[in-house]
Structure formats: structure tokens, C-alpha cells
Amino acid sequence: MAKEYNFKAVEKKWQDYWYNEKVFEKYDYSKPKFYGLIEFPYPSGAGLHVGHIRAFSSMEVIARKKRLEGYNVLFPIGYDAFGLPTENYAMQTKQHPRLVTDKNIVKFEEQLKKIGYSFCWDRTIDTTQPDYYKWTQWVFLQMFKKGLAYKSTTQVNFCPVCKVVLANEESQGGICDRCGAEVVQKEKDVWFLRIRKYADRLLSGLEGLQFPERIKIEQQNWIGKSTGADVTFEVKVGDGKYPLVVYTTRPDTIYGATFLVVSPEHPLLKEHFDVVENKEEVTAYQEQAKLKKEFDRVQMNKDKTGIKIEGMVAINPITGAEIPLFTADYVMMNYGTGAIMAVPAHDKRDWDFAKKFNLPIVEVIKSDVDVQVEPYCAKEGAGIMVNSPLVNGLTVKPAIKKMIEEMEKLGVGHAKTDYKMKDWAFNRQRYWGEPIPIINCPHCGQVPMKEEDLPLVLPDLEDFSPTDDASSPLSKCTEWVNTTCPICGAPATRETDTMPQWAGSSWYFLRYMSPNDNEHIVTPEAYKYWGQVDWYNGGMEHVTRHLIYSRFWNQFLKDIGAITHDEPYLRRSTQGLILGSDGEKMSKSKGNVVNPDDVVNAYGADVLRLFILFIGDYEKPAPWSSDGIKGSARFMNRFWNLQDMLVDECDTSDLNLDALIKKVNDDYEACKFNTAIAFVMTALNTIYARGKVSKKELNTICLLLNPVVPHMTSEMYEIVNDGAKINEQKFPVYDPAKLIADVVEIPVQIMGKVRGRVTVPAGSQEDAVMEKVKELGLLDGKQIIKVIYVKDKIINIVAK
RNA sequence: GCCGAAGUGGUGGAAUGGCAGACGCGGCGGACUCAAAAUCCGCUGUUGGCAACAACGUGCGGGUUCAAGUCCCGCCUUCGGCACCA
Numbered sequence: 001m002a003k004e005y006n007f008k009a010v011e012k013k014w015q016d017y018w019y020n021e022k023v024f025e026k027y028d029y030s031k032p033k034f035y036g037l038i039e040f041p042y043p044s045g046a047g048l049h050v051g052h053i054r055a056f057s058s059m060e061v062i063a064r065k066k067r068l069e070g071y072n073v074l075f076p077i078g079y080d081a082f083g084l085p086t087e088n089y090a091m092q093t094k095q096h097p098r099l100v101t102d103k104n105i106v107k108f109e110e111q112l113k114k115i116g117y118s119f120c121w122d123r124t125i126d127t128t129q130p131d132y133y134k135w136t137q138w139v140f141l142q143m144f145k146k147g148l149a150y151k152s153t154t155q156v157n158f159c160p161v162c163k164v165v166l167a168n169e170e171s172q173g174g175i176c177d178r179c180g181a182e183v184v185q186k187e188k189d190v191w192f193l194r195i196r197k198y199a200d201r202l203l204s205g206l207e208g209l210q211f212p213e214r215i216k217i218e219q220q221n222w223i224g225k226s227t228g229a230d231v232t233f234e235v236k237v238g239d240g241k242y243p244l245v246v247y248t249t250r251p252d253t254i255y256g257a258t259f260l261v262v263s264p265e266h267p268l269l270k271e272h273f274d275v276v277e278n279k280e281e282v283t284a285y286q287e288q289a290k291l292k293k294e295f296d297r298v299q300m301n302k303d304k305t306g307i308k309i310e311g312m313v314a315i316n317p318i319t320g321a322e323i324p325l326f327t328a329d330y331v332m333m334n335y336g337t338g339a340i341m342a343v344p345a346h347d348k349r350d351w352d353f354a355k356k357f358n359l360p361i362v363e364v365i366k367s368d369v370d371v372q373v374e375p376y377c378a379k380e381g382a383g384i385m386v387n388s389p390l391v392n393g394l395t396v397k398p399a400i401k402k403m404i405e406e407m408e409k410l411g412v413g414h415a416k417t418d419y420k421m422k423d424w425a426f427n428r429q430r431y432w433g434e435p436i437p438i439i440n441c442p443h444c445g446q447v448p449m450k451e452e453d454l455p456l457v458l459p460d461l462e463d464f465s466p467t468d469d470a471s472s473p474l475s476k477c478t479e480w481v482n483t484t485c486p487i488c489g490a491p492a493t494r495e496t497d498t499m500p501q502w503a504g505s506s507w508y509f510l511r512y513m514s515p516n517d518n519e520h521i522v523t524p525e526a527y528k529y530w531g532q533v534d535w536y537n538g539g540m541e542h543v544t545r546h547l548i549y550s551r552f553w554n555q556f557l558k559d560i561g562a563i564t565h566d567e568p569y570l571r572r573s574t575q576g577l578i579l580g581s582d583g584e585k586m587s588k589s590k591g592n593v594v595n596p597d598d599v600v601n602a603y604g605a606d607v608l609r610l611f612i613l614f615i616g617d618y619e620k621p622a623p624w625s626s627d628g629i630k631g632s633a634r635f636m637n638r639f640w641n642l643q644d645m646l647v648d649e650c651d652t653s654d655l656n657l658d659a660l661i662k663k664v665n666d667d668y669e670a671c672k673f674n675t676a677i678a679f680v681m682t683a684l685n686t687i688y689a690r691g692k693v694s695k696k697e698l699n700t701i702c703l704l705l706n707p708v709v710p711h712m713t714s715e716m717y718e719i720v721n722d723g724a725k726i727n728e729q730k731f732p733v734y735d736p737a738k739l740i741a742d743v744v745e746i747p748v749q750i751m752g753k754v755r756g757r758v759t760v761p762a763g764s765q766e767d768a769v770m771e772k773v774k775e776l777g778l779l780d781g782k783q784i785i786k787v788i789y790v791k792d793k794i795i796n797i798v799a800k
Numbered sequence: 801g802c803c804g805a806a807g808u809g810g811u812g813g814a815a816u817g818g819c820a821g822a823c824g825c826g827g828c829g830g831a832c833u834c835a836a837a838a839u840c841c842g843c844u845g846u847u848g849g850c851a852a853c854a855a856c857g858u859g860c861g862g863g864u865u866c867a868a869g870u871c872c873c874g875c876c877u878u879c880g881g882c883a884c885c886a
Binding site: 213214217218220221222224226228246247248249250261304328329330331332334335336337339340341342343347348349350352418419420540543544614615616617619620621622623625627628630631632634635637638641674675677678679680681682685688689746747749751752753754757785786787788790793794795796797798 | 801802803804805806811812813814815818819822823824825826838839840841865866867879880881882883884885886
């Protein structure tokens with residue numbers, strides 16, 4: 001009988017070996033490389049979550065497998081540690097965020113090691129360390145020098161509770177991402193990064209990447225490229241004229257433009273307010289629009305509101321017709337030009353507005369729909385142009401082309417591309433972030449710090465609580481704020497905003513290649529070897545933020561010659577959420593949170609790892625199940641007890657080892673861990689039924705399972721093979737010639753229903769199979785009309 | 801509203817157009833045990849039948865095919881993402 005398995009002792013033994021002997025920190029640069037990356041965790045006080053286990057375990061399996069296959073593997077770990085939760089927690093508990101961060105990182109590392117992860121521990125990074133954020137600041141400086149970082153006054157989303165300006169993506173639905181409070185609009189001078197300049201490259205770069213299609217689509221939608229035209233309408237303002245530029249994707253419909261709408265914030269209303277006849281009404285509407293939270297303004301299907309601007313009238317540049325001008329909050333200042341030509345016949349919003357204000361609706365695309373009753377919204381636009389002398393009879397595409405040509409001839413319009421993606425609001429008015437390395441000089445303006453002066457270290461503040469006036473806590477630290485201008489030497493002040501959460505994670509994949517280099521963002525030789533991330537696993541929630549931001553930074557770094565690849569990640573996979581056993585998202589308030597430590601203590605790390613990978617389709621959400629954990633523990637036990645059935649050799653014709661190797665290998669590579677494990681379970685069932693296992697089978701299964709359950713397989717391999725180390729072996733390889741059995745059982749269908757089965761040698765021809773089928777007697781008295789035979793698979797007979 | 805993913809037993813979930821329900825959980829039965837737990841073995845979609853077997857079965861309605869969970873057309877529902885984007 002095999003010795004009883006003491007998971008606590010065995011897991012400790014192997015973890016000590018791996019980590020003390022630095023098994024995963026030995027690099028051999030003569031081997032081919034594999035760079036596997038997981039999204040580094042935010043070291044929160046709550047510690048490791050079972051969601052982390054799922055996210056990390058997939059790449060863990062791949063990394064261990066690649067090592068066994070002879071690759072030089074980079075599988076690093078680090079901590080994305082700047083951010084609000086730590087700062088808020090620090091304030092609550094009256095500790096310094098530095099202290100909180102350090103404590104949390106120690107705890108995370110301890111937990112990760114108890115799971116047995118094979119990370120390259122010698123390369124651990126922490127984005128809050130000055131030697132790391134020196135380079136985050138360095139990238140910002142380069143962007144500033146290239147004109148990609150700029151300050152601009154805009155309406156920003158301000159959370160009155162967190163007292164912080166939020167990026168658009170952090171205040172979706174008008175709700176603060178962090179605290180759930182309602183966001184208000186506030187005017188502020190803030191830093192932006194010109195990510196829009198990279199929009200086209202971020203789109204085209206997707207083509208060659210091995211990303212799941214839905215991720216590509218989500219990024220494409222986020223970037224939101226649209227092609228159309230800027231068209232200039234002349235607006236009569238008193239005796240003068242104001243060229244009002246509108247953006248439209250359908251310049252061909254200009255004959256149907258019966259009115260214009262500008263956003264309440266549009267400069268036209270400021271610059272020529274004197275000619276507005278209904279000043280009070282317009283001002284009241286503007287005030288009201290400002291007060292409205294973004295959320296209300298964005299609600300679709302709500303009643304259209306707006307005000308006619310008396311005293312101004314616009315001229316349609318194609319028809320010469322005079323059309324009225326409105327201001328309405330359904331037109332946004334931050335998209336297009338903040339002004340539109342309304343074509344009510346063919347746009348739902350314009351139609352709603354026209355109905356409410358009794359404006360004419362002119363059909364310009366032929367359809368079965370009566371546009372007076374409902375709009376014919378042809379987004380991509382099927383239909384023939386009518387009532388449009390210049391383009392009558394044309395279909396949409398040629399009509400747009402023709403119309404733009406005409407507009408260019410007349411000098412009233414030109415083709416234009418626009419994007420939904422906004423420039424990246426790159427600032428935070430909080431303490432726990434990277435300081436922005438810019439100095440404001442009364443004589444020289446915004447001056448970048450000298451590179452040799454980096455890092456600009458975050459001062460050690462005692463009071464880092466946010467200020468109510470939306471400025472950063474750093475502004476309170478005058479000795480830090482006051483400095484001298486690097487150019488003229490005059491007294492000057494530092495920027496006091498810090499960088500947003502996403503800054504440090506935008507380039508961390510490069511730091512892992514040379515984590516201690518103080519001269520380069522990445523050591524050229526290291527970059528030359530490791531290059532791009534071969535496989536990056538992470539969550540769907542980062543697809544439109546982190547994953548785009550880091551692609552942007554990578555492309556920028558290539559442009560300035562710091563690196564050579566356009567794209568950072570070659571392949572991306574995503575894990576589904578682990579839900580509570582009630583099928584709901586895990587949360588403290590629901591009391592359905594599973595702590596991985598508890599599972600490790602009760603069942604061991606191997607059982608947790610096995611279960612989390614077996615739980616279901618890797619990409620889909622899956623509910624936790626404590627019964628399922630027991631099943632995994634049972635399987636581990638069955639696996640351990642294989643030792644009792646061990647013989648040097650036995651009849652193994654009932655188990656096709658090559659097919660097993662192929663299945664497990666292919667499924668690992670495709671992130672189908674659940675079916676790989678299921679197949680091994682089936683093999684174990686076969687062996688149990690037989691009662692004997694050959695040494696070759698046992699060793700093969702040990703190696704196949706080693707990436708998933710490294711502790712037990714290491715132990716068992718050592719016992720069975722006189723002290724040999726499994727991590728020094730080769731991952732099994734199958735022989736393609738042996739994948740198919742000698743004889744195959746073929747189901748026999750009559751009229752598509754299985755009526756029997758025959759056993760024939762593999763590769764048999766139809767005649768030979770039919771011979772056997774006839775012996776079954778299923779066809780007696782029937783007339784065969786047609787036979788469909790798929791070799792080694794199935795035979796179907798159509799008969800009367 | 802738009803984009804995406806999905807809907808299969810009591811349950812988590814498997815199925816390059818080729819035997820639907822692999823594998824796991826749960827349940828039932830048996831072996832071992834004084835007994836229980838653990839372990840091992842068997843059964844487990846529904847209906848009818850003692851049984852062999854038959855009919856029906858992958859959200860709903862049509863279709864293509866020798867053959868459809870899978871492909872096509874039209875719906876319903878759920879979950880994600882985007883959202884007055886001109």
C-alpha cells in the first residue's frame with residue numbers, strides 16, 4: 001500500500017525545493033524563449049481571491065509545460081500598487097499607503113507561494129517603487145516632448161465623495177467607479193495623452209494579433225472609427241457671418257437637412273451671444289444642461305429638449321436655403337464638432353426633435369416608410385437618393401463620394417474621419433500615484449524635468465487626504481511644490497496632480513525583461529531576446545482600458561526608438577469570473593466569498609488548482625461548488641493510489657496513451673483545461689477497471705498532470721523513479737501513427753437512426769463494412785437506395 | 801437602440817455537420833464494516849414495457865441535409881459591453 005498522502009508536508013517539501021533552489025529563476029538563453037504573462041494583481045488588503053487563482057493557473061500550466069518542453073520561460077509576477085483603494089484604506093486605518101502596500105505585497109507573495117506558482121520571483125516588480133516609476137515618469141516626459149501630453153481645460157467628471165476627477169471610463173453612467181456616488185461636472189485644467197493620434201494604428205495593429213474575435217470587436221467599437229465629412233454652414237450673425245462646421249457621416253443627405261443643432265456649450269453661442277434675441281431662454285437652457293448630470297443627458301429615448309436660437313439663421317451650402325438653428329443637449333460638444341445638420345427623415349433623434357418642434361421632414365432616401373409617420377433610419381443605408389438634384393438615383397456609397405467631391409469644389413466641406421475614443425485624461429488629484437514630472441515656470445511655462453533628475457519621488461506626506469477644491473494633496477506640501485525652473489533657474493512650482501491608475505501597468509511587461517536596469521526602460525539585449533509577450537492572460541474588464549493603453553504606450557515607445565515591436569502582446573486569452581455557489585458575483589455583502597487559503601488548508605494547493613481548472617469552460621463564468629472540490633480531492637486520491645497497481649509492464653491495449661497525450665497537449669494549448677482533465681479521469685477509470693498500471697503509463701500521466709498538480713506529481717515521480725526529479729524530464733510527445741486503434745467500432749444508421757454497430761479493422765473500405773452490416777440482418781427485405789460511409793466514423797444506409 | 805456571448809439531464813458542463821449528455825457533482829443500489837465514514841463496483845434524460853426494445857428529446861417556429869445541439873431564415877429569454885457618437 002502507498003504511504004498515505006500528507007499534502008501539507010509534501011506541498012511544503014516541494015515549495016521549499018522550488019523556491020530555495022530557485023528552480024524557476026534559472027535562465028538558459030541558448031534555448032528558445034517563451035514569455036507568458038498574467039495581469040499583475042492589485043495588492044489589496046483582502047488578499048488573494050479565487051478569481052486570481054483562475055486567472056493565474058492557466059498561464060501557470062502553460063509555463064510549466066513550456067519548461068518541460070525545453071523552453072526558456074519568463075513567467076513573472078509583480079504588483080500594480082498605486083491607486084485609490086490602498087489610499088482610502090490607509091486613510092481609514094491611519095497608516096501610510098507605503099506601509100499598507102508593503103504589508104499587502106508580503107501577504108500576496110506568501111499566498112502565491114502556498115499555491116505553488118512557478119513565477120520568476122527574482123523579477124518581482126512594484127509600480128510604487130521609485131526605481132520603477134522613474135520610468136513611468138520617463139515615458140510621460142517623452143510624450144510631453146513629442147506633444148502627446150498636454151494640459152487642457154475641460155469639463156471633467158468630479159466625484160464629490162472621493163474628491164477626485166475621474167476619467168470617462170471611470171464614471172460610466174454618471175456613477176463613480178470607486179464609491180458609487182453621482183458624478184458632477186466641473187471645469188478643470190488637466191493633463192491628457194493624445195491616444196487619438198494612435199487610433200488608426202491601434203485598429204490596424206489588431207489584424208495580426210491572436211486575440212479572441214470578441215476582444216478585437218470590443219476594441220474596435222471602443223475606438224469607434226467613423227468616416228464622414230465636415231460641412232460648413234454659413235450662419236448669419238447680425239451683419240456678419242459665422243462658418244459653422246458640422247460633422248456628418250451622411251453628407252449625401254444634405255438636401256434633407258431642415259435645421260441645425262449646436263451643443264449648449266458650443267462657442268458660437270459665446271462668440272455671438274449679442275445677436276441672440278432670446279438671450280434669457282438660451283442662457284436658462286445652457287444653465288440647465290450644465291446642471292444635468294451626464295447620466296441623464298445620455299439617457300436614450302427620453303424627450304428631446306432644446307431652444308430655437310432667435311436672431312440667427314443658417315444657410316444650407318448646397319441648396320442655399322435658409323434653415324433655423326437650435327441648441328439642444330442631445331448634441332455633445334465632445335464628439336464631432338459639437339454641431340450637427342439634422343436630417344429628420346432619416347435619423348431617429350432628429351425625427352423626434354422635428355416632431356416636437358414642428359419642423360419639416362424631407363425624404364431624401366427612397367423607402368416604403370412614410371417619413372412623416374416614422375423615420376427611415378438607414379444607418380449603413382440601403383436605398384436610392386431622391387429629392388437631391390446632385391445625387392438623385394445614386395445609391396449611398398457613390399452618393400456620398402459625389403457629394404463630398406461637390407462640397408470640395410465649392411469649398412464648403414471635405415471628408416473627415418472621427419473616433420469615439422477620447423484622449424486619455426491622464427491625471428488624478430490624489431496622493432498615491434506617480435507625480436507628474438513637469439515644472440511650471442512663470443517665464444518658461446510648462447517645463448519638463450531633466451531626465452537625469454528622475455525619479456521625482458513622492459514626498460512623504462503625513463496628511464494625504466484629498467482637498468475639497470479638486471486639487472491634489474501634494475499641493476499642501478510647499479517645500480516639495482516649490483522648486484526652480486530647470487531652464488532659467490527662477491522660482492517655479494511642480495505639477496501637483498499624479499498619474500492615473502493605468503499608468504504603471506502600461507509598460508510593466510517591458511520591465512520584467514530587465515527589472516534592475518537604471519539606464520534604460522528595457523535593456524536592449526534583454527529586449528532583443530524576450531521581445532514580445534507570447535501569451536497574455538487577463539480579464540475581459542481590461543480589454544478597453546489597460547489593453548488599449550498599454551498597446552498605445554508600446555507603439556509610442558517604438559516610435560521613439562526605445563523598442564522595436566509595434567505590438568506588445570502576440571496572443572491574448574481571458575478567464576471567466578468565478579461566481580459564488582449561489583451563481584451570483586462574489587461579494588462580501590452577499591457572504592458568498594471563498595477564500596483560497598481555506599481551500600488550501602483543508603485540501604491542499606493541488607486540489608484547488610485542479611478544481612479551478614476543471615470547473616468549466618475557461619472563458620465563461622462558473623459558480624464555485626464545495627461538492628466539486630470534494631470531487632477533485634477524490635480524483636487526486638485515486639491518482640495517488642495508482643502506485644498500488646504499479647507493474648513494470650502489462651497489457652495496455654485498452655488505453656491509447658498517444659491519443660491521451662495529444663488530447664491533453666492540444667487542450668492545454670487551447671485553454672480547454674476542463675476537457676484535458678476529464679480525459680485523464682477517463683484514463684484513470686480505464687486503469688482502475690483493469691487493476692494494473694504500467695510504469696510508462698504512470699510516468700506519462702504524472703508528466704501530463706504535472707503543470708496542473710505539480711506537488712503530488714513531483715512526489716510520485718520521485719518515489720516511482722528512484723529519486724528522479726520530474727521538472728528535469730521532458731513533456732510527453734505522441735506518435736501520430738499510433739493515434740488510431742487497430743480496430744474501430746462503427747455505428748450503423750438506417751435512415752439516420754442508429755440500429756446497430758460493427759467492428760472492423762481501421763481504414764476499412766465501404767464494401768468490407770457493408771459485408772459486416774449485412775450480417776446484422778437489419779436490411780432484410782429492404783431495398784438499399786443509398787449508402788453514406790465516413791471512414792472509421794459512421795455508416796448510414798438509406799433504404800425502403 | 802447598437803455590438804458581443806450564451807440557452808443541452810436533478811446539477812457544473814462535453815460533443816472538426818456523423819452514436820447527444822464525455823467527465824465531474826448529486827441520487828439510487830451493491831461490496832467491505834458490528835456500524836458509520838472512507839474506498840471499490842454497478843445503475844442513473846423522459847415516457848411506455850418484466851424485458852429485448854420503441855417513441856420522444858439540445859429555448860421557440862420554419863428550412864437545408866443521407867445525417868443538425870452544430871448550418872440558414874424568423875422569433876423569445878438571459879448575461880456582458882457600448883450608448884442622443886451625428
